[in-house]
Amino acid sequence: MTTENAPGQQDPHAQREADKYDNPIPSREFIIEALEEAQKPLRLYQVAKALEVDEDDEERYEAMSRRLKAMVRDGQLIRNRRGAFGLLEKMDLIKGRVLGHPDGYGFLVPEEAGKDLFLSEKEMQKVLHGDIIIASVVGEDRRGRKEGAVVEIVEHNTQQVLGRLNHENGLSWVRPNNNRLTQDIFIPKDGLLEADEEQVVLVEILHQPTTRSGPIGKIIEVVGDYMAAGMEIESAIHAYGIPNEWSEELLAELAEIPDEVTEAEMEGRKDLRSMQLVTIDGADTKDFDDAVFAKRRKNGWRLVVAIADVSHYVKPGTELDKEAIKRGNSVYFPQRVVPMLPSKLSDGLCSLNPHVDRLCMVADLAITEDGKLERSQYYEAVMNSKARLTYNQVNDILTNKKSEYREEFSDQLTNLEDLYELYQVLQKAREERGALEFNTTETRIVFDDDRKIKEIVPVTRNDAHKLIEECMLMANVATARYLKWHKIPIVYRVHEKPLEERLKNVRTFLGDFSLTLEGGDEPTAHDYAAVMAKVAGEPHEHLVQTVMLRSMNQAVYHPDNKGHFGLNYEHYTHFTSPIRRYPDLLVHRAIQHAWKKTGAEGFAYDEAKMAELGQHCSDTERRADEATRDAVTFLKCEFLSHRLGEEYDAVVTAATNFGLFVELEPLYVEGLVHITELGEDYFHYDNARHCLKGERTGKVYRLGDRIRVQVAQVKLDDRKVDLRFISGGSTELNADEATQDDSSIDENDASIEAGDEQKRPRKKRYYRKGKKPAAKGQESS
Template identity: 50%
Template sequence: MTSNKSQDSDFKTLQDPFAQREAEKYEHPIPSRELILLLIEQFGKPLRRQQIAQQFSLESADELEALRRRLRAMERDGQLVFNSRQKYCLGDGHKTIAGRVLGHPDGFGFLKPDDGSDDLFISPREMKSLMHNDRVKVRVSGIDRKGRREAVLDEVLERNTHQVVGRFYLEGRVAYVVPDNKKINHEVLIAKEDIGGAKNGQIVVVEIIQQATSHCQPLGKVTEVLGLHMAPGMEIEMAIRSHELPNSWPDALLAEIKGLKPEVPETAKQNRQDIRNLPLVTIDGEDARDFDDAVYAQKTEKGWKLLVAIADVSHYVQVGSALDTEAKSRSTSVYFPEKVIPMLPEILSNGLCSLNPAVDRLCMVCELLINEDGIVIRSRFFEAVMRSHARLTYTHVAQMVVDGDQELTKKHAALMPHLQNLYDLYKSMRYQRELRGAMDFDTQETRIVFGANRKIEQIVPVVRNDAHKLIEEFMITANTAAAKFLNRKKMPRLLRIHDGPGTEKLLTLKTFLGELGLHLGGGNNPRPLDYMHLLESVKQRKDAHLIQTVLLRSMSQAVYSPDNKGHFGLALDAYAHFTSPIRRYPDLLVHRAIRHCLADKSVESFQYNFNDMVILGEHCSANERRADEATRDVVNWLKCEYMMDKIGQEFAGIISAVTGFGFFVELQSIFVEGLVHIASLHQDYFNFDATSHQLFGERTGVRYRLGDTVRVKVVRVNLDDKKIDFELLQAAKKTTKSKIVEKKPDKAVGKAPRKNKSSKSTSPAVSKPKPKRRRKI
């Protein structure tokens, strides 16, 4: 790069290639936009307006005013960014960025770019014409006061909100619907002729007949009246429609499955290995209805032989069939409390494909030879016909092989040697899992117990015993073998990938740990083993729960992709989903690829290529998120309903999240989460420290930190917004004044008011996703 002195000379003598255009348009022409961009690009650093004017020898008042207006216009168009130091730097305005819109209840939004770059802020003004989940192209218009790139809409690529579910209101001659999904900030207007018999206050389904614009609210038509808000099961009906979950079977599919019988036809059993004599068993939860995996282990001279038999869904669901089209559309079964929306019709999910006891079933088997140290030394796949010898539950298996329950042991005497083999093998494999550093966070799952009229009786913790861990370990091993097999065959395949922590999250995590005197090994590329070593070292600390939570939140989300990036959480180089084809479409795709290889067909003749897998991976990942969001909405609603008669009651709880507007508390006895708003903390002026996950008072030294134990009172439950508000009863711990002064607050988030002012909660009752089902890895 040339010196600034040389640059000064170059630009004062350089002829503007667009000078004639500028002279034709303006009485007092100034350098063109192109020349201004070239100036900043060659300088290689941001410039003040005065510096730009000096480079072009602009001195008169008219010239300086024209330059100011041009720079502002370039800023609006995203060609330039005006940074916090009041300098102009090159923007991305000449580029468009495609991505998905993420709405926020407060009216603004974010763009999640397709290229994986950082999210862009979308102002409430720009969100007027957009809805949550729309796909758009935007340009960068500048940097907001919090240092975020701000987006301006360039083009709407795809509208993804075609219907909304919400409460119908009729006020005079104006009818409108307030969506239940708070990420949709628009009220949908309803014309008189499109009310469809809805009455004030009812829950309705509305078809969007005209999307929102910058000047007009969206218009809709009532297509279904669901009924009253508090009707039993209404929360599930709302979630299904709000998230547009497919929940009815197309006529073409019903016609296709009409000829299926409950029994496997004899012709389908031919040319398969017969393993019906092997005592394979299924081990699942008490409330499981579809059984897609069965296991068997036998001792060998050098270790064990493990068979993981998986329902052969690919035999029944042919590529391009109506069954396949619907399974792909759904991508996953959705599990609500006491209700399931299956990926496949019941005759398959609970019948022909389910490995029910004492009936013949088609299966795909992963056979693994494992040595005494628990290391897989060889694996193979084959098609078979099997017969499950028992339907066992996690609870009963643990009582037999761990606790030695005599009554159950006697009842299953014929199976006990095989169950003991399974348990002995698991213990060896568990040791290998710990050696490689696979994540095993101690998270708490819960289950909602219903009484009469679907009223919640209690929320109970799910106890995870060694039988859960045994099945999980065997499924992980089979999934890993499937990924390695398809990698060896160079097949187009869909993998389950999980990236390690990103640079920014890792820096935040290390800063947090440093304040506690802790160190995460691995430098800039920590391994899973580094995480587990740290967790092991803090087990006896009082803040162990806090440290585990922060470690867990530094992780990214697992997704489906054909790119082999490995699975960080499981410390595996390659991983696929093979073991649940009844409820997950990616598993079905893996089965098809394996069957293609077993038939000794060429890679080129496979029905899918790499690009197909990219598209399918994105589709399945999005539908997995959709299912999780729908389930979370239902659980939040039910928990709010459960708390409605507990207003005024006091509970002990743990701070589960800290934000700039307060902190969330999970009640220890009933596992419900609510918000203590910062406006209710009267005694001080609180700053939010995002790095150390705490609010701290400037005057008193009081701090509220993630993992702290507090006592709260339930003061408000809002069923419509799925919010619960608590009031703090027990004062938090105090810290020394000097320690607080050293901390640098996150100015971007805001502070508590100095005076007590009424303020509404701004986050849902459960602000963060609960841990997913343990076998969803």
């Protein structure tokens, strides 16, 4: 078909278009290629001519016109004032997502790689946080950042807002709870519902902001009082756009699924109902997505990891699948979960509850005496969990010969003891491999009867936690290797090596302690672990591990197998939690396709689709982290608001060019000591050494320093705690060591995954202090 060809070129996606349309037109990709080759904007007739679409063929010509307009609408092209279509990058235009800041300005985060574009407060009046826009670079601000101007709004992503209602002089408006939305929403009289001043209401935006006017909306629900129990979670759900309702279509589809596993569903599956498989989870866990069994063999172990077979119930293209994609993962707030799947599945059919038949996907692994994976086998099975055990019960059984639980769970003792012996071997292999291990304090919030924080207590990880973690890690590694060998596209869990600039800063910092990070430009996790071994037990151990952790990248989902730096694995993916993570469900589907032995042929997902889903799931994971952190931060601020004037010992968790973040002891709550509180001196921030140094006095405040502070002010709306400096800290750097650097703190959400495979929601094992969104945003997005 000549119309599929441009001169000398073939549309690479012609077949795809032909499969979709009776009278196909050039693909979007081919249109972009034609514009790149033309090296100038083209009008409709010029694009059509270049791609050999005849103007006399009215149907195809009109379809071509609609496609070009759709590409403009989606931000792939821009149409200039002459009506010509051009490429964004050729016009010095950038497409991306708006990231608002509580102080009114914002940033454009580019879709493609590149630095964020600063948006002034004036430009932010035209858009809302989360909008997809096209912007032009108009210059640099006084700090040398590229500054942008809004050219076009591609997509408005804020349709509903939760906020507090205000009345004054006959006018009404709503102030959003999300402090990244800095524009009040005007409510006309016909958009009001009966609500009191300062009550929290849900607003539907009728008119988005423009150059001339702010957003206008109507109240669709009165949610409740601002300080009501649970309101911080409702605010976070709306602020971060977390889906939390099931559609009628989905519920109808769910009703068709039997309430119990049927005989027909078990047919053809391996029967493991007599095996001593058990679940080991937290005491308050409701959904059990994995069960384990181990048996000592002559030359090693057999490890059986049985995972709930979510793929049996959630088929591609169904309403359940569409909603699971949209959510990406379950979101775990304090005392509330927004699940990825409805409770009929997450707490029922897909939960490996004790003494009931359940469908599962099994990784049957052979492990050598030295903890290496020898071979793996995957199959569908039916199982019946023999016990629902908690971490504390198992730990007591394994470490206390007089434990009361040894008699209660006597049938599981052999299995548990074999699992424990295997864990010790896997732990040794982990140490030899050089996987990173960060010893940080996790906490748990204890609520009173009014759902206010009663106390925040440290949580101790025991050997049972680590046992399950090692089993899940082994299953994930085996799965990645298995699917890599079958050449099937999947989303790997990728944790890339640290960036060159961060390595340079880490080495500068370590030099102050006469420490060296080996490995040159390509250090391994083993090199990192070697440094940690040298400082074990030293007073600065915690400081060193914090700085090293912050030098790392964030783990993401991606179809390119780039390995996992922190765990020091060449192949790694997520297989063990399909109830709460969509990538795991994709991996289960890939395993099922692998049994057909056709490679990637016929698989429902190609690499491009996996890349798209991987990016989306990485985004929803970050969204969940930010939303839960927002809710917890509000609770902690409310907790401290009743303690104004009280003094506490504190430890510095982050230094920035505007002050010190510190954690109060023994509350495990964080606040800011502003730089002006540190004394009559000019303090300069040293990015490499993570400290503030006084120009005149030479006083230095750095990570790990202990100081005394007083709670001065709590700003609930901004999630900020301001502290007054009283005494302490002030170490010294050698004169030839100190440098001055006004660059901003760049703390990482370095997902080492060390605790990720414990399945239950909890604070991750790595250190995450000092990352307050508002404070960080003062310097970067």
